[in-house]
Amino acid sequence: MDISNGEGIGVALFVQGCPFKPHCRGCFNPETWDFDGGKEWTAESKDKLIKLASRPYIKRLSILGGEPLANENLDGVLDLVNEIRILFPQKTIWLYSGYTWEQLFEDDKFDIEGGICENQTRRAIVLSTDVFIDGRYVDSQKDLTLKWRGSKNQKVIDVKKSIQQGEVVLWCN
Numbered sequence: 001m002d003i004s005n006g007e008g009i010g011v012a013l014f015v016q017g018c019p020f021k022p023h024c025r026g027c028f029n030p031e032t033w034d035f036d037g038g039k040e041w042t043a044e045s046k047d048k049l050i051k052l053a054s055r056p057y058i059k060r061l062s063i064l065g066g067e068p069l070a071n072e073n074l075d076g077v078l079d080l081v082n083e084i085r086i087l088f089p090q091k092t093i094w095l096y097s098g099y100t101w102e103q104l105f106e107d108d109k110f111d112i113e114g115g116i117c118e119n120q121t122r123r124a125i126v127l128s129t130d131v132f133i134d135g136r137y138v139d140s141q142k143d144l145t146l147k148w149r150g151s152k153n154q155k156v157i158d159v160k161k162s163i164q165q166g167e168v169v170l171w172c173n
Protein backbone atom coordinates (compact mmCIF):
# COMPACT_ATOMS: atom_id res chain seq x y z
CA MET A 1 0.00 0.00 0.00
CA ASP A 2 1.36 3.37 -0.96
CA ILE A 3 0.26 7.01 -0.90
CA SER A 4 3.51 8.78 -1.71
CA ASN A 5 4.87 7.38 -4.97
CA GLY A 6 2.10 8.51 -7.32
CA GLU A 7 -1.36 10.02 -7.41
CA GLY A 8 -4.02 8.61 -5.09
CA ILE A 9 -3.86 5.32 -3.24
CA GLY A 10 -1.74 2.70 -4.92
CA VAL A 11 0.34 -0.40 -4.56
CA ALA A 12 4.13 -0.07 -4.80
CA LEU A 13 6.63 -2.69 -5.88
CA PHE A 14 10.31 -2.12 -5.03
CA VAL A 15 12.50 -4.01 -7.49
CA GLN A 16 15.89 -5.22 -6.28
CA GLY A 17 19.25 -4.26 -7.80
CA CYS A 18 20.75 -0.99 -9.05
CA PRO A 19 23.47 -0.97 -11.76
CA PHE A 20 24.18 2.77 -11.62
CA LYS A 21 27.72 3.33 -10.29
CA PRO A 22 28.73 5.14 -8.31
CA HIS A 23 25.39 4.95 -6.59
CA CYS A 24 23.59 8.24 -6.06
CA ARG A 25 24.66 10.15 -2.96
CA GLY A 26 21.65 10.33 -0.63
CA CYS A 27 19.74 7.50 -2.40
CA PHE A 28 16.62 6.87 -0.28
CA ASN A 29 16.75 3.12 -0.78
CA PRO A 30 20.32 1.73 -0.57
CA GLU A 31 19.04 -1.65 0.65
CA THR A 32 17.79 -2.23 -2.90
CA TRP A 33 21.25 -1.86 -4.52
CA ASP A 34 22.38 -5.47 -4.21
CA PHE A 35 21.12 -7.77 -6.99
CA ASP A 36 21.48 -10.68 -4.56
CA GLY A 37 19.29 -9.04 -1.92
CA GLY A 38 15.53 -8.73 -1.56
CA LYS A 39 12.96 -11.48 -1.76
CA GLU A 40 12.49 -13.88 -4.63
CA TRP A 41 9.86 -12.73 -7.18
CA THR A 42 7.64 -15.77 -7.63
CA ALA A 43 4.28 -16.58 -9.15
CA GLU A 44 2.87 -16.35 -5.62
CA SER A 45 4.27 -12.87 -5.01
CA LYS A 46 2.92 -11.72 -8.36
CA ASP A 47 -0.51 -13.12 -7.54
CA LYS A 48 -0.41 -11.34 -4.19
CA LEU A 49 0.43 -8.03 -5.86
CA ILE A 50 -2.32 -8.47 -8.45
CA LYS A 51 -4.83 -9.29 -5.72
CA LEU A 52 -3.87 -6.11 -3.86
CA ALA A 53 -4.08 -4.06 -7.06
CA SER A 54 -7.54 -5.45 -7.85
CA ARG A 55 -9.14 -3.65 -4.91
CA PRO A 56 -11.45 -0.91 -6.19
CA TYR A 57 -9.84 1.87 -4.16
CA ILE A 58 -6.40 1.12 -5.62
CA LYS A 59 -5.90 3.60 -8.45
CA ARG A 60 -2.38 2.75 -9.56
CA LEU A 61 0.61 0.46 -9.46
CA SER A 62 4.00 2.14 -8.85
CA ILE A 63 7.21 0.32 -9.70
CA LEU A 64 10.39 1.62 -8.07
CA GLY A 65 13.77 0.33 -7.05
CA GLY A 66 16.57 -0.27 -7.15
CA GLU A 67 16.36 -0.08 -10.90
CA PRO A 68 13.28 -1.61 -12.57
CA LEU A 69 14.95 -1.22 -15.98
CA ALA A 70 18.16 -3.07 -15.03
CA ASN A 71 18.88 -5.98 -17.39
CA GLU A 72 18.17 -8.49 -14.61
CA ASN A 73 14.70 -7.05 -14.02
CA LEU A 74 13.47 -6.44 -17.57
CA ASP A 75 11.65 -9.72 -18.20
CA GLY A 76 9.81 -9.70 -14.88
CA VAL A 77 8.81 -6.04 -15.09
CA LEU A 78 7.66 -6.31 -18.73
CA ASP A 79 5.55 -9.35 -17.86
CA LEU A 80 4.02 -7.53 -14.89
CA VAL A 81 3.12 -4.28 -16.69
CA ASN A 82 1.61 -6.22 -19.58
CA GLU A 83 -0.55 -8.24 -17.21
CA ILE A 84 -1.65 -5.21 -15.18
CA ARG A 85 -2.55 -3.42 -18.42
CA ILE A 86 -4.83 -6.25 -19.48
CA LEU A 87 -6.39 -6.90 -16.06
CA PHE A 88 -6.88 -3.29 -14.95
CA PRO A 89 -6.92 -0.95 -17.97
CA GLN A 90 -8.48 1.82 -15.87
CA LYS A 91 -5.65 1.91 -13.31
CA THR A 92 -2.47 3.85 -13.94
CA ILE A 93 1.08 2.49 -13.91
CA TRP A 94 3.89 4.67 -12.56
CA LEU A 95 7.51 3.74 -13.21
CA TYR A 96 10.60 5.21 -11.53
CA SER A 97 13.98 4.78 -13.23
CA GLY A 98 17.52 6.17 -13.13
CA TYR A 99 17.44 6.24 -16.94
CA THR A 100 16.21 9.47 -18.49
CA TRP A 101 13.60 9.70 -21.25
CA GLU A 102 16.23 11.12 -23.58
CA GLN A 103 18.67 8.27 -22.90
CA LEU A 104 15.99 5.70 -23.68
CA PHE A 105 14.19 7.31 -26.62
CA GLU A 106 16.65 9.65 -28.28
CA ASP A 107 19.96 7.84 -27.95
CA ASP A 108 20.03 4.35 -29.48
CA LYS A 109 23.57 3.87 -28.29
CA PHE A 110 23.04 4.78 -24.65
CA ASP A 111 23.06 1.81 -22.34
CA ILE A 112 25.05 1.55 -19.14
CA GLU A 113 24.79 -2.23 -19.31
CA GLY A 114 25.39 -2.72 -23.02
CA GLY A 115 23.04 -3.48 -25.88
CA ILE A 116 20.43 -1.77 -28.02
CA CYS A 117 18.30 -4.87 -27.61
CA GLU A 118 17.86 -4.17 -23.90
CA ASN A 119 16.95 -0.58 -24.63
CA GLN A 120 14.13 -1.80 -26.87
CA THR A 121 12.74 -3.81 -23.97
CA ARG A 122 13.12 -0.78 -21.72
CA ARG A 123 11.15 1.28 -24.21
CA ALA A 124 8.43 -1.36 -24.40
CA ILE A 125 8.07 -1.24 -20.62
CA VAL A 126 7.95 2.56 -20.44
CA LEU A 127 5.39 2.68 -23.27
CA SER A 128 3.09 0.40 -21.25
CA THR A 129 3.08 2.86 -18.36
CA ASP A 130 1.20 6.11 -17.81
CA VAL A 131 3.74 8.10 -15.82
CA PHE A 132 7.52 7.79 -16.06
CA ILE A 133 9.65 9.50 -13.41
CA ASP A 134 13.07 9.67 -14.97
CA GLY A 135 16.66 10.21 -13.98
CA ARG A 136 18.93 9.47 -11.07
CA TYR A 137 18.56 11.21 -7.75
CA VAL A 138 20.96 14.17 -7.56
CA ASP A 139 21.50 15.20 -3.96
CA SER A 140 22.68 18.72 -4.84
CA GLN A 141 19.31 19.26 -6.57
CA LYS A 142 17.26 17.86 -3.71
CA ASP A 143 13.95 19.70 -3.19
CA LEU A 144 11.47 18.51 -0.58
CA THR A 145 8.67 20.56 -2.12
CA LEU A 146 8.67 18.54 -5.35
CA LYS A 147 5.79 16.15 -5.97
CA TRP A 148 6.61 12.45 -6.49
CA ARG A 149 10.36 12.90 -6.90
CA GLY A 150 13.37 13.88 -4.88
CA SER A 151 15.51 16.16 -7.05
CA LYS A 152 14.87 18.89 -9.61
CA ASN A 153 16.53 17.07 -12.50
CA GLN A 154 13.91 14.32 -12.39
CA LYS A 155 10.86 14.70 -14.63
CA VAL A 156 7.33 13.39 -14.05
CA ILE A 157 6.44 12.50 -17.63
CA ASP A 158 3.03 11.87 -19.16
CA VAL A 159 3.96 8.92 -21.36
CA LYS A 160 0.95 8.86 -23.69
CA LYS A 161 0.97 12.60 -24.39
CA SER A 162 4.74 12.53 -24.92
CA ILE A 163 4.40 9.81 -27.55
CA GLN A 164 1.45 11.53 -29.25
CA GLN A 165 3.23 14.89 -29.41
CA GLY A 166 6.72 13.56 -30.14
CA GLU A 167 8.27 15.48 -27.25
CA VAL A 168 8.39 15.27 -23.48
CA VAL A 169 5.08 16.38 -21.91
CA LEU A 170 5.05 16.61 -18.14
CA TRP A 171 2.34 15.02 -15.98
CA CYS A 172 3.04 17.77 -13.47
CA ASN A 173 5.70 20.39 -12.86
Ligand code: SF4
Binding pocket: 018, 019, 020, 023, 024, 027, 028, 029, 030, 032, 065, 066, 067, 097, 098, 136, 137
Ligand atom coordinates in the same frame (compact mmCIF):
# COMPACT_ATOMS: atom_id res chain seq x y z
S1 SF4 B 1 19.61 5.05 -9.44
FE1 SF4 B 1 17.96 4.99 -7.90
S2 SF4 B 1 18.35 3.12 -6.66
FE2 SF4 B 1 20.21 3.54 -7.85
S3 SF4 B 1 21.51 4.71 -6.44
FE3 SF4 B 1 20.35 6.21 -7.68
S4 SF4 B 1 18.51 6.70 -6.52
FE4 SF4 B 1 19.40 4.81 -5.63
